[in-house]
Amino acid sequence: MSRHFLKVLLALALPVSLAGIVLATPASAAQAVRLQYRTSSTGATTAQAEPWLKLLNTGTTPVPLNQVKIRYYFTGETTYRFACSWAVVGCSTVTGQFVNLATPVPTADRYLEVGFTSGSLAAGADTGDLQLRFYRADWQNFTQSDDYSFGAQTAYADWDKVAVYVDGRLAWGVPAAGGDPSPSPSASPSGDPGTSQGTLFDDFAYTGSSDPRLAQRGWTVRSNSGGPGVPGATWSPAAVTFPTVSGNQVLQLASSTDGTGSGTVHTELSTANRKFFEGTYAARVKFSDAPVSGPDGEHIVQTFFTITPLAHDLDPDYGELDFEYLPNGGWGEPGNIMYTTSWETYRNDPWLAVNTHTEERASFAGWHDLVIQVAGGRVKYYIDGRLFADHGDIYYPETPMWLMFNQWFIDLQGGSAPRTYHQQVDWVYYSKGEVVSPAEVQNRVGAFRAASTTFTDTVPNS
Secondary structure: OOOOOOOOOOOOOOOOOHHHHHEEOOOOOOOOOEEEEEHHHHHEEEEEOOOEEEEOOOOOOEEEEEEEEEEEEEEOOOOOEEEEEEOOOHHEEEEEEEEEEEEEEOEEEEEEEEEEEEEEEEOOOEEOEEEEEEEOOOOOEEEEEEOOOOOOOOOEEOOOOOEEEEEOEEEEEEOOOOOOOOOOOOOOOOOOOOOOOEEEEOOOOOOOOOOHHHHHOOOOOOOOOOOOOOOOOOHHHHEOOEEEEOEEOOEEEEEEEOOOOOEEEEEEEEEEEOOOOOOEEEEEEOOOOOOOEEOOOOOOEEEEEEEEOOOOOOOOOOEEEEEEEEOOEOOOEEEOOOEEEEEEEEEEOOOEEEEEHHHHEOOOOOOEEEEEEEOOOOEEEEOOOEEEEEEEEEHHHOOOOOEEEEEEOOOOOOOOEEEEEEEEEEEEEEEEEOOOOOOHHHHHHHHHHHHHOOOEEEOOOO
């Protein structure tokens, strides 16, 4: 358990002598896409770039949007944030992450990769407006006139300086020259791509917490008492459900309280086997800043983490890697904060924590793609493709761990009105012994879903 208080048809390359550029032809004659672009921010410098995009299906078969990746290339000097202002397909289905180019060019050293979690683009149809924007994390102005994908037009028109990939293959546009090799085709859901020594993927397509497939597939829904959290609280399997959200089933943790210990419900889903160690962990998680019912203000913790049990005080084989979001603060923090924490060990009494953490005081409400890479003595945490933290040294784990999600109350703020908070998880992924980029994680998850694979586990038991 988490214990602060205890603690991502082949492109056709025309000869340079004929065209001078690389153009994309559709992945197949039946499935063809075209992209149009305009902007609502035309200045050479701006506080935020505003690429508005429209994707058109000019083929004869539908295009699953979760197979589509759109890349807008630009230069930057710092951390950027992505936002969807409005979209006909719904901003809740639109994702954005920033990826550095392996070989920068003068007009681009990174790209914004836009994806979709669900939906289908029918033949002859278009997505309608995708009103997107991105900005520096410090909100300083930046120059966009020298960016590869930027254009100052204010009416939609075909734009080949934004690339579109369908199922991992270039389907439209001219990528920034020299800096953007075509991504590998999406991983086959039936195998272990790259150097992986085993893969776990779960889309959480279950009927409820008593579904026998949960145990058969290596999951445990917690029911036993104890920490972390409010003394006297229960851990309720009944509060762990699998509703359908935007066409996909999700894991939902519904933690609640009436202001008393005995009236407090915590929730947790954990793997039964400790078989997860070096490799890449990923999950798409929805955090919430407010309860779905009742008054707000509770110090609640929403998590995705790995952990090794503590055999004794200051056990050197203990390990824990945490994403922990506190929407209302706690542990001395007055407001929302995201922690990533890597643990060496701890002692409960008197309390001594041996860990390192990185935090950001901001709201993380909504859906986020979380990735942890554990390799070569370093633990790297990513949120929506952005490197959030890089830990190592004594905080690198030594032994296999469980993989967990839980939601629990640090303490209680008083009052008897019942209040319930939700944390949701769309999918979880793990590749043993392999460093997988956040963008490639998206490709692989998209491949599983395109093949209607809701679960696979080829990770050997440790």
